[in-house]
Amino acid sequence: MNQLELNDFFNNKEFIENTISQLIKDFNRCGWEIEFELNTLIPIKEDLTNQIASRLIRLSGTELQQFIYTVDLKENKFLNAVTMDDDFKSLAGEILKREALKVFIRSNYSE
Numbered sequence: 001m002n003q004l005e006l007n008d009f010f011n012n013k014e015f016i017e018n019t020i021s022q023l024i025k026d027f028n029r030c031g032w033e034i035e036f037e038l039n040t041l042i043p044i045k046e047d048l049t050n051q052i053a054s055r056l057i058r059l060s061g062t063e064l065q066q067f068i069y070t071v072d073l074k075e076n077k078f079l080n081a082v083t084m085d086d087d088f089k090s091l092a093g094e095i096l097k098r099e100a101l102k103v104f105i106r107s108n109y110s111e
Contacts, residue, residue: 018103026070052092
């Protein structure tokens with residue numbers, strides 16, 4: 001799934017809801033109860049990325065590693081994202097893409 005395809009999927013309400021559910025599920029699997037409140041004034045991808053980033057900032061190094069493992073983010077994507085000086089926004093964007101990919105695969109390739 002490339003960036004253009006991802007943008008198209010974020011125009012689909014059901015895809016957005018399923019991606020948010022996947023995010024909540026993975027945060028919950030690590031023991032963190034969270035909710036996402038969408039702001040209709042900014043693009044959904046940007047809003048979700050910002051909300052994920054604000055939660056990542058609060059995690060300890062160990063908790064962050066546990067969450068990255070739960071999300072199943074590739075190590076090189078994790079390492080590239082954490083080297084950015086952007087308050088976890090790059091990492092949050094990679095997490096959002098990974099979670100969206102899980103939803104895409106499940107909805108298109110499950111029996």
